Amino acid sequence: xxxxxxxxxxxxxxxxxxxxxxxxDFIFISETIVSEMALSLLLLMARLVEFNQxxxxxxxxxxxxxxxxxxxxxxxxxxxMQINPSSLYNTIGDKRQLFIRCIDDYTQAxxxxxxxxxxGFKSASKALISIINExxxxxxxxxxxxxxxxxxxxxxxxxxxxQAILKHESDLTYALFLSLVRRAIEEKEMxxxxxxxxxxxxxxxxxxxxxxxYIVHQDxxxxxxxxxxxxxxxxx
Amino acid sequence: xxxxxxxxxxxxxxxxxxxxxxxxDFIFISETIVSEMALSLLLLMARLVEFNQxxxxxxxxxxxxxxxxxxxxxxxxxxxMQINPSSLYNTIGDKRQLFIRCIDDYTQAxxxxxxxxxxGFKSASKALISIINExxxxxxxxxxxxxxxxxxxxxxxxxxxxQAILKHESDLTYALFLSLVRRAIEEKEMxxxxxxxxxxxxxxxxxxxxxxxYIVHQDxxxxxxxxxxxxxxxxx
DNA sequence: ATTATTCTGAAACGATCGTTTCAAATTTTG
DNA sequence: CAAAATTTGAAACGATCGTTTCAGAATAAT
Numbered sequence: 001x002x003x004x005x006x007x008x009x010x011x012x013x014x015x016x017x018x019x020x021x022x023x024x025d026f027i028f029i030s031e032t033i034v035s036e037m038a039l040s041l042l043l044l045m046a047r048l049v050e051f052n053q054x055x056x057x058x059x060x061x062x063x064x065x066x067x068x069x070x071x072x073x074x075x076x077x078x079x080x081m082q083i084n085p086s087s088l089y090n091t092i093g094d095k096r097q098l099f100i101r102c103i104d105d106y107t108q109a110x111x112x113x114x115x116x117x118x119x120g121f122k123s124a125s126k127a128l129i130s131i132i133n134e135x136x137x138x139x140x141x142x143x144x145x146x147x148x149x150x151x152x153x154x155x156x157x158x159x160x161x162x163q164a165i166l167k168h169e170s171d172l173t174y175a176l177f178l179s180l181v182r183r184a185i186e187e188k189e190m191x192x193x194x195x196x197x198x199x200x201x202x203x204x205x206x207x208x209x210x211x212x213x214y215i216v217h218q219d220x221x222x223x224x225x226x227x228x229x230x231x232x233x234x235x236x
Numbered sequence: 237x238x239x240x241x242x243x244x245x246x247x248x249x250x251x252x253x254x255x256x257x258x259x260x261d262f263i264f265i266s267e268t269i270v271s272e273m274a275l276s277l278l279l280l281m282a283r284l285v286e287f288n289q290x291x292x293x294x295x296x297x298x299x300x301x302x303x304x305x306x307x308x309x310x311x312x313x314x315x316x317m318q319i320n321p322s323s324l325y326n327t328i329g330d331k332r333q334l335f336i337r338c339i340d341d342y343t344q345a346x347x348x349x350x351x352x353x354x355x356g357f358k359s360a361s362k363a364l365i366s367i368i369n370e371x372x373x374x375x376x377x378x379x380x381x382x383x384x385x386x387x388x389x390x391x392x393x394x395x396x397x398x399q400a401i402l403k404h405e406s407d408l409t410y411a412l413f414l415s416l417v418r419r420a421i422e423e424k425e426m427x428x429x430x431x432x433x434x435x436x437x438x439x440x441x442x443x444x445x446x447x448x449x450y451i452v453h454q455d456x457x458x459x460x461x462x463x464x465x466x467x468x469x470x471x472x
Numbered sequence: 473a474t475t476a477t478t479c480t481g482a483a484a485c486g487a488t489c490g491t492t493t494c495a496a497a498t499t500t501t502g
Numbered sequence: 503c504a505a506a507a508t509t510t511g512a513a514a515c516g517a518t519c520g521t522t523t524c525a526g527a528a529t530a531a532t
Contacts, residue, residue: 068304068306068390070304070306070307071306071390073518073519073520074519074520074521075518075519075520083480084479084480084481084482085481085520085521085522086479086480086481086482086521086522086523086524087479087480087481089520089521089522090478090479090480091479094520094521095520095521144393145389145393149389149448150389150390152448152451152452153381153385153386153389153390153447153448153451154304154307154386154389154390156451156452157380157381157451163451163452166452167452167453170452170453195461195465198458198461198462198465199465201449201458201461201462202462202465204445204449205442205445205446205448205449205462206441206442206445207445208444208445208447208448209440209441209442209443209444209445210441211389211444212385212388212389212441212444213406213437213440213441215388215389215392215393215399216388216392216399216402216403216406217403217406222434222437225431225434225437226434226437226438226441229431229434229435229438233469309488309489309490310489310490310491311488311489311490319510320509320510320511320512321490321491321492321511322491322492322493322494322509322510322511322512323509323510323511325490325491325492326508326509326510327509330490330491331490331491
């Protein structure tokens with residue numbers, strides 16, 4: 001299929017796989033008609049998809065969260081999503097595509113929640129401190145370790161698409177932290193000579209280590225102490 | 237099998253799975269004879285194990301390192317180790333046991349190398365700084381991300397044995413860092429009011445975040461800046 | 473009501489999973 | 503050298519892997 005050169009019409013090839021060749025090789029159809037055909041094709045849905053994709057994605061996400069990508073079987077996933085493999089493959093695609101949807105959903109939800117949380121504070125430094133404390137809470141009181149971190153070490157090293165999604169969320173969070181740090185400096189709640197970019201990065205990456213510490217040692221006090229130190233450090 | 241109560245002899249049960257019961261249910265054998273039997277059993281090796289277990293463990297470790305526990309198949313592992321599954325199961329055991337041997341070997345080698353590295357410095361603070369810089373190097377120039385971190389997020393959350401091994405290495409490293417920090421304080425290269433325990437933990441956990449940062453952003457400068465900041469921070 | 477179309481559920485696909493079996497090869501003991 | 507013991511290699515084990523097929527149910531247009 002390609003443009004005919006004549007404005008407003010599109011040239012379609014005609015294939016003769018069964019009947020003898022009685023028609024020309026090509027047919028020209030006006031763009032308006034093609035557009036209407038495409039629209040009617042979209043409207044003609046004999047049966048609506050029954051399951052809620054967003055809900056299903058969330059259910060799948062929790063399975064990946066607990067078991068990791070390689071640890072989760074399609075059986076685990078379709079059981080949790082309460083759909084048939086055929087429905088899954090007809091709508092979302094294969095295991096990898098499902099995972100990409102899950103990690104995408106997860107990171108977007110997190111980035112959105114973070115933005116909302118941060119906008120609830122007038123003081124930039126108080127917003128930062130609250131974010132750090134919230135991060136500690138989620139490390140200590142959430143049953144699963146962060147899906148983004150798990151995914152970084154399981155898949156992002158070898159899967160460039162996954163890495164790009166994680167990088168995108170990281171960039172957003174970094175940008176938010178950076179703007180907060182800059183505002184805090186302006187509001188004289190951080191030293192004027194602070195390297196804003198580096199500190200934003202530094203805060204962002206501290207969380208990962210605390211996560212690991214808590215998994216290995218199961219010691220809340222250790223994590224809380226480190227968070228307190230980081231807060232003191234950036235507030236001085 | 238249990239002690240007879242009579243000192244120096246052990247009571248063995250006798251099982252009659254084929255022949256009619258013509259003997260007593262138990263037989264008492266002196267400890268000396270049992271000990272000799274065990275020794276001769278050990279010496280009687282009709283054929284020696286051909287492959288070098290340590291080498292094979294190292295090969296397997298690299299596979300787990302690249303693919304993770306769930307991502308590595310027994311086929312991958314035996315191919316890399318260049319041994320037959322039967323040899324593997326006869327000597328080391330199943331997949332999980334093999335992995336435990338690998339992660340154990342890995343953490344012990346790391347802990348040992350760290351001790352050696354640290355002992356090469358007279359100044360405690362210089363040793364710490366060198367360790368931090370070495371860590372940055374391994375993050376930037378090693379093709380695989382740290383096996384201990386990968387394992388923490390893939391298995392340690394659910395597998396208590398794996399967690400214990402990781403905790404053991406972490407404890408050793410923590411103890412080393414702690415002694416270095418304390419010495420640095422004594423040598424007046426760190427502030428006298430430094431919380432040595434917390435700072436040791438803090439340094440230890442910073443590495444993990446840098447690892448994640450480099451996987452996601454592939455930006456060496458960012459990692460180097462954070463390391464420089466941490467060094468400046470503990471040196472002041 | 474009929475036709476056209478699409479989603480669903482059950483079953484099955486070949487491939488691979490981790491693991492086991494067993495005869496042959498190999499080595500030491502007596 | 504023969505007997506005893508154990509590792510090795512090839513093959514196969516049942517189970518599960520991710521994925522596909524397809525008849526039938528469901529729905530919309532004609």
